[in-house]
Amino acid sequence: MFPIRDHNPSGRTPYVTYALIAINIVVFLYSFGLDGRGLNQxxxxxxxxxARISQGQDLQGLFTSMFLHGGFMHLAGNMLFLWIFGDNLEDDMGHVPFTLFYLAGGIGAGLAQVISEPMGTIPTVGASGAIAAVMGGYLLLYPRAKVDILLILIIFFRIFTIPAWVMLGLWFALQLVNGVNVDPETGGVAYWAHAGGFIIGFxxxxxxxxxxxxxDYWSKTEGHPPHPEAEYRLSRSNVPTVGRNRSNVPRIGRRR
Known part of the structure; x- marks a missing residue:
């Protein structure tokens, strides 16, 4: 289950959100062109x-790691979440305050991960801690905003529209559950950075x-961003509408 869009366009152009997405993509493309030795360095x-942070070394990693990603799907997933949830928060906060909010959330998320494994030697990369902070702020300000999610169960695909508090609440709960059960020595996902960033952003x-x-703000806006919401066709189903003409229906596996 993951979000694909919300119904809440911002009232002004989210320049910072777009810039953050662009910077992350440029950094990833740069790293993609490095050879194995160069990438390791x-x-x-x-x-x-x-472990380095715990010893007071390489503190810049708390900042620079926010712009690194371990692969295309890692980058794409993070940028999708930022694109969905970042614009409304930037709209309400303003460009400069949102920038500071994002960076502070990312640094705080990194520190949460350090606290969870102070002697960890596995490198942590990704914008997900900062984006988790954005999601925490989004939950507080717009708990009933409409979010479309794609639910995938083996061969079942369906788009549902649910309130933001359901999607974000489930996401946060999963970070806590997985954070408790994950083995920090095996690497993988930095669940405590996600959970910590979410709480810090909230x-x-x-x-x-x-x-x-x-x-009173919730009562006035009914838990939605203070803009007219967008309406999408086919937001509740993945099955497009087609005509009744049988000639339009593709035939599969009927070779003669």
Whole structure:
């Protein structure tokens, strides 16, 4: 289950969100062109190593690791989440405050991962901690915003529209469950960076939520971003509408 879009276009162009996506793509393309030795050195210089951070070394990794990714699917998944959830938060916060929010969330998420495995030697890369902070802020400000998710169960594919609090709440719960059960020595996903970033983003968005009126803001907007929502055709199904003319129906496996 993963989100593919929301129904909440922003009121102004999200330049920072677009810039962050572009920077992540450019850095990934640069790393993609390195040979094995060069790539290892690149990660050694710019990834975050919890053990190094614990010893007060290579602190720049808390920042630079936010722009590194371990593969195309890692990059694509993170940028999809940022594109879906970043624009509304940037719209409400403003370009500069959102930039600071994003970077602070990413650094905080990295520190959460360090706390979870202070002697870890596996490099940590990815924007997911910072994006988790964006998701935490989104949950606080727009809990009932509509989000389309694609549900995949073996051969079953279906698009559903659900409130943001359901999708984000389930995502956060999965990070906690997996964080408790994962073996830090085997590498994989930095679940505590995700969970930590989410909590930090939620907390950092509290002042903005209070300035807007707190629960009164929820009552006024009904838990949605304060813009007309977008409507999508076929948002509840993956089956397109076709005519009744049988000649339009493809025939498979009927060779003569």
């Amino acid at each position: 690149f990660y050694s210089d710019y990834a975050m190593f919890p 907390a950092m968005a509290l002042p903005l939520w209070r300035r807007k009126g707190g629960t």
